[in-house]
Amino acid sequence: MSLPALVEPGPELTPEQVTRYARHLLLPTVGREGQRRLLGARVAVVGAGGLGSPALMYLAAAGVGRLTIIDDDAVDATNLQRQVIHDAMSVGLSKVESAVDRVGGLNADCDVRGREVHLDPDNAVDVLRDHDIVLDGSDNFETRYAVDAACHELGVPLVWAAVYRTAAHLTTFWTAAPGGQGVGLRDLFPRPPAPGSVPACGDSGVMGALVGQVGSMMAGEAIKLITGAGCPLLGRVLYIDSLTTTQREIPLAASDRYLGAQPPASADLPTCATVSADQLAADLQGGSPPFVLDVREAAERDFGVIPGSVHLPLAVLTDGDPDELRIPRDRPTVLVCKTGPRAYLAAGALQAQGYQRLSVLDGGMTAWAEQIDPSLPRY
Incomplete structure (x- = not known):
């Protein structure tokens, strides 16, 4: 399903910008007007890790006007296998500090801002306010549901992905999408799983190249939404199996889970x-x-x-x-x-x-x- 462009065009391009973004300008689906929309866009990326790394770098390179990087973690040596926005000299630094430094050097047209904060139901709306679109590269369900609820309240689209070992899911949630066909995280997962029941990559491993692929696709989804190009994954969940190099779509329909419902609570861990x-x-x-x-x-x-x-x-x-x-x-x-x-x-x-x-x-x-x-x- 095609959607209208999310962002109004910004100012006319300078001669330097025409040169820099020439390969976008040659695309009929982006062109000069689409590039001006990208330069006027405000994008928040939750998580400067495996998915956030490629997404941030490609969004900055594409000319997104304002990028907000949200993370509360520090760079660890185990991150370097896949989180390509960081390097060995970044170990011990906050991921926000490391990512802002790297992204800021990619494109002077991009206003890069960092927020070292853990998103939760109490602060997510305030942190994500004044953005046109949000990308969620977090790795835990608590944050995912807080981000989803905030995007629902703010009425903005949410590009979402999750990776497990050698497979991944990717989609776009937007409960306020034009045409009344919007879906959200709760339509896919009505209730968070019990803590620990879904292994994190630190427990089960993850293929580094796969998160690079999926994070880049998240950036592509954002670019399509901002410019109005193509058909975003709204109402479709893309399943990617890197071991067989196959992809398939899973249809996702809207439900009434967002009609006055409270944020779903996850099951409690057993006591012991x-x-x-x-x-x-x-x-x-x-x-x-x-x-x-x-x-x-x-x-x-x-x-x-x-x-x-x-x-x-x-x-x-x-x-x-x-x-x-x-x-x-x-x-x-x-x-x-x-x-x-x-x-x-x-x-x-x-x-x-x-x-x-x-x-x-x-x-x-x-x-x-x-x-x-x-x-x-x-x-």
Whole structure:
């Protein structure tokens, strides 16, 4: 479905701008007027990570007049495999600082602004106000739903994507779209999943080149919306499988979930006692050590294990019969994942089977590496 151009044309192009954007001016779908619309556009990008990196660089190169970069994280060495807006010298800096510096050097026509803030339901509307379009490259459902709700309230389109390992979803949400055919995140996912039930890239891995591809496509969606070119992905979710190099569309229809509805709440994690890394290390040296169950993925154990732990991935635990998996009922069991959420989900599955002597390693393997075995690599 084609849509009218989102942004009015800005001032006439200077001779220097005609040269710089010549390849856009040659496109019948963009042309001089479309380029003036890009120069007048105000775009907010949530997340300066894997998806935000290519999106920001291509939007700046395209001549978007104002870019706001929103992130509250710092650059980590593990980011460099895919977050190409940052380099090795940026490790330890805030992602906003690093990204603003990089984007600012790409195009003097682009007014780059940074906001080091964590978006939530209380501040998202104020942060995203006065933008024509928002791109969401965040990696958690809390932020995604806060951004979606804010865009719904502000009536602006939201270009959205999510990547898992070697596959991705990409679409455009716009509940106020002309013609009454608007859809939003809640039409695709009515309720957020329980924390930890959808592994983040830090738990499951991600193909760096894929986020580059998808982030670039997000920039393309924004350019189409701003200029009125082509048919944006409104009402269509694009599924991308990088391993088979295939794409397919999933139709998405509007519902009544935005008619006076409150923001959906995610399911709570099961409750369970916790044990510190120091206490667990001491207990393992005692006469009656606990049974330590590692519920991470197999590849994660290459980064280190707790000596004597038994491996059982969360998916196997939740789908199988715990009695057949030979988890003892007569010993305390400590559940371990990378940082904690998956261990709580495992505890809930075992509690449903009548297990009682359960605890979760507080902080997971991250805490174990920091407090007990600093030789283990971070991931």
